[in-house]
């Protein structure tokens with residue numbers, strides 16, 4: 001399937017899969033956030049220069065999209081206020097916009113953050129809560145931004161305690177199908193929509209691998225598929241390594257996702273992921 005996405009003023013060609021590099025501006029992100037802190041005394045403040053250098057490096061390494069997040073959504077995380085999230089995210093969106101010609105995605109569920117992020121130049125809203133707030137849905141609909149609609153069962157602070165599926169693949173599929181219908185009904189055309197099964201969001205290890213194995217089934221939604229696997233516990237539990245050492249395992253899972261139809265790969269490790277995408281593309285054309 002040859003998709004193209006309209007995101008803000010940008011047309012994004014998805015005839016080959018793209019890499020989305022993650023920049024977390026959260027103090028408690030398990031893999032990178034705390035590294036971007038610049039002052040421990042005043043609480044957490046994002047070091048814009050450091051974050052910008054990381055964005056530049058990601059672009060040099062081949063990322064097409066930079067995903068900026070200000071709310072930690074790892075299992076157990078507590079929500080932060082929209083004001084706090086805006087303070088973390090918006091200055092970085094503005095700085096990346098000024099410096100780099102790269103598509104900017106913002107990882108948020110808050111309508112206030114969505115509004116400010118789009119004003120600052122964000123072209124994709126990556127909402128792990130699938131625009132569940134009516135204001136968020138309205139704001140995205142009336143903008144030109146694209147949106148990534150992700151499946152999650154529960155909320156980050158409790159999602160790994162109790163989840164239940166009758167058939168995880170079918171349940172996630174139905175959820176995405178109905179969220180896509182809601183988005184279209186609000187006026188978001190299909191060339192502005194991306195879907196994501198939400199690896200690790202209210203799912204057992206087995207659920208995650210079932211979804212990875214059956215990812216191709218989600219192609220029948222006829223929308224680009226984004227996957228976020230990078231360094232997650234579905235890798236850590238299998239390779240038995242801490243987050244920083246999960247890159248090879250993450251790449252193995254990424255290649256499987258690509259083979260099953262993933263169009264966008266969200267990652268903390270851009271260079272390795274871009275290599276995997278290139279090898280997979282050569283294999284596909286071989």
Ligand code: 7PJ
Pocket residue numbers: 022073074107126127128148150196198199226227228229230232266
């Ligand atoms: C995902 C995400 C994901 C999308 C996070 C982490 C946790 N957004 N945001 N998909 N994961 N669309 O980076 O491990 O899987 S935060």
